[in-house]
Amino acid sequence: xxxxxxxxxxxxxxxxxxxxxxxxxxxxxxxxxxxxxxxxxxxxxxxxxxxxxxxxxxxxxxxxxxxxxxxxxxxxxxxxxxxxxxxxxxxxxxxxxxxxxxxxxxxxxxxxxxxxxxxxxxxxxxxxxxxxxxxxxxxxxxxxxxxxxxxxxxxxxxxxxxxxxxxxxxxxxxxxxxxxxx
Numbered sequence: 001x002x003x004x005x006x007x008x009x010x011x012x013x014x015x016x017x018x019x020x021x022x023x024x025x026x027x028x029x030x031x032x033x034x035x036x037x038x039x040x041x042x043x044x045x046x047x048x049x050x051x052x053x054x055x056x057x058x059x060x061x062x063x064x065x066x067x068x069x070x071x072x073x074x075x076x077x078x079x080x081x082x083x084x085x086x087x088x089x090x091x092x093x094x095x096x097x098x099x100x101x102x103x104x105x106x107x108x109x110x111x112x113x114x115x116x117x118x119x120x121x122x123x124x125x126x127x128x129x130x131x132x133x134x135x136x137x138x139x140x141x142x143x144x145x146x147x148x149x150x151x152x153x154x155x156x157x158x159x160x161x162x163x164x165x166x167x168x169x170x171x172x173x174x175x176x177x178x179x180x181x182x
Contacts, residue, residue: 007114009033009070009099015080015090022068022099024119031119033068033099036060038112044158054140054156061135063104070096071111105133120164 007026016023020032020039028043037059045051060066074095081089098113107129112121123134138144141154141161150165169177 006117007031007119008074009096009112010078011070011094011096013090013093015078015082015093022070022096024099027117029119033112035065035067036063036101036104040161042156042158042161044156046158052158054158056138056140056154056156056161059137059139060101060104060110061137062133066101066104068099068101070094070098071100072097108134 007024007029009022009024012018012020012023012032016032018032018034018039020034022033024031024033030041032039032041037057040056040058041053042056043051043053074097076095077091078093078095079089079091080093081091083089098111100112101110104110107126108131109124110121111124112119114120123131125131138154141156143155145153145155147153147162152163154161154163168180170180171177
């Protein structure tokens with residue numbers, strides 16, 4: 001079933017009308033990855049059952065210009081053969097498992113991927129780097145709250161976007177992860 005397929009990230013070679021260099025789509029979601037920001041386009045229903053769309057931009061405030069790049073190439077490609085002019089077609093579009101922003105802040109990189117059918121991001125901090133510098137501006141939301149469970153709730157006219165409670169870990173010499181307080 002197509003709705004069960006994971007989110008796949010693809011290079012934007014002009015097949016999408018956006019300045020994003022990488023794009024992902026799935027289950028009513030279109031995501032554009034621009035320099036130092038992520039644009040979420042969502043199709044949803046409001047409390048009255050009316051369908052609509054909402055755009056939310058998550059921008060890394062005060063960050064260095066950091067262009068995203070695809071990471072972990074996937075087998076296969078996508079082809080966009082729209083119209084009858086082959087010059088306007090986009091073929092052999094590369095697919096990736098994740099998107100990486102390197103050094104958004106000194107010692108901080110961001111990696112976006114698909115986990116259990118959900119779009120999630122990790123902040124990777126170099127040794128001795130503080131997370132205090134990280135700031136994300138969320139444009140297009142009506143309000144932001146932290147729920148009783150610790151998740152971040154971004155309220156929009158067409159529902160609430162939820163980011164699960166943060167988890168943190170550190171990697172030891174053998175490459176395994178150990179939980180850390182967060």
